[in-house]
Amino acid sequence: MAKLGAGSIRTLPLAGFHGGSSAVRLEAAPPAERISLRAGAEDMAALSQALGLDLPVKPKTSAAAKGRTALWLGPDEWLVIDEGKGGLMQAAASSGVLHSAVDVSHRNAAILVSGPGASRAINAGCSQDLSLKVFPVGACSRTVLAKVEIVLLRTAEDAFRVEVWRSFSDYAFGLLAEGAQDAAL
Amino acid sequence: MLLIHCPYCEEARSELEFRWAGEAHIARPENIAAITDEEFAEYFFLRNNEKGLTYERWRHIHGCGRFFNAARDTVSDRFVMTYKAGLPKQPVPPAEKVSAIAEEKTVETWEATEGDAR
Numbered sequence: 001m002a003k004l005g006a007g008s009i010r011t012l013p014l015a016g017f018h019g020g021s022s023a024v025r026l027e028a029a030p031p032a033e034r035i036s037l038r039a040g041a042e043d044m045a046a047l048s049q050a051l052g053l054d055l056p057v058k059p060k061t062s063a064a065a066k067g068r069t070a071l072w073l074g075p076d077e078w079l080v081i082d083e084g085k086g087g088l089m090q091a092a093a094s095s096g097v098l099h100s101a102v103d104v105s106h107r108n109a110a111i112l113v114s115g116p117g118a119s120r121a122i123n124a125g126c127s128q129d130l131s132l133k134v135f136p137v138g139a140c141s142r143t144v145l146a147k148v149e150i151v152l153l154r155t156a157e158d159a160f161r162v163e164v165w166r167s168f169s170d171y172a173f174g175l176l177a178e179g180a181q182d183a184a185l
Numbered sequence: 186m187l188l189i190h191c192p193y194c195e196e197a198r199s200e201l202e203f204r205w206a207g208e209a210h211i212a213r214p215e216n217i218a219a220i221t222d223e224e225f226a227e228y229f230f231l232r233n234n235e236k237g238l239t240y241e242r243w244r245h246i247h248g249c250g251r252f253f254n255a256a257r258d259t260v261s262d263r264f265v266m267t268y269k270a271g272l273p274k275q276p277v278p279p280a281e282k283v284s285a286i287a288e289e290k291t292v293e294t295w296e297a298t299e300g301d302a303r
């Protein structure tokens with residue numbers, strides 16, 4: 001592999017992106033560590049202990065502790081995000097139980113959508129019911145934003161985290177920017 | 186928008202999150218090397234292509250990722266019910282069957298709605 005020259009900088013997906021409208025703020029989330037975790041029901045307790053949070057078992061729910069968030073994606077599948085010190089792969093490995101953990105830290109980028117029009121901006125391309133009753137704070141889901149797949153997490157009443165594959169992040173940001181304009185009308 | 190109930194997410198979601206995966210309840214032969222070409226063709230290629238109530242596999246590909254089974258009316262495109270993969274073929278509830286047939290009569294065909302269009 002070619003050696004990077006002194007002073008070369010890695011450009012992150014969505015680096016420098018910012019946008020929104022009077023009702024919605026859009027920003028790129030800081031880099032985070034992420035794993036795609038698959039495990040059976042019998043090994044969940046050991047993995048939960050190793051990761052320091054209770055892996056959620058209910059559809060569309062997440063669990064957070066100490067800078068880590070585990071999002072239920074399917075009956076045996078989670079996306080675990082670490083915004084703190086990292087070490088997710090090591091933690092999962094230390095569980096000693098059968099599981100599959102894939103480091104997807106650089107596969108995804110995240111867009112933070114906030115403000116009173118946040119849900120309307122996302123609904124510009126996403127058909128899920130984002131009312132607080134159906135999609136409360138902490139709710140999460142893998143779903144579709146217009147033409148791309150996303151993982152959506154509600155972090156507050158008027159704030160969402162949109163996880164998207166990095167090569168789609170440009171498109172997702174552009175679409176949310178359009179949605180933000182519409183939400184301000 | 187067509188809504189499909191995912192038995193794993195326990196929720197109705199937009200059809201955009203799903204993908205069709207062919208006819209359901211087709212058992213792979215126990216010893217596939219021992220069957221005749223005709224039996225293989227029957228198992229591998231031939232499908233009923235039912236008009237009306239049909240059992241299909243669907244996948245919640247942009248959701249939980251799971252395959253499941255669905256009973257769908259191919260005339261009205263109505264999903265009568267869905268259930269988890271691995272379960273035996275589920276009978277359609279009688280009330281549902283009745284309303285499915287009733288709805289079949291109200292389905293908009295091209296001849297009925299566009300037949301006169303110039």
Ligand SMILES: [Zn+2]
Pocket residue numbers: 191192193194195245248249250251
């Ligand atoms: Zn599902």
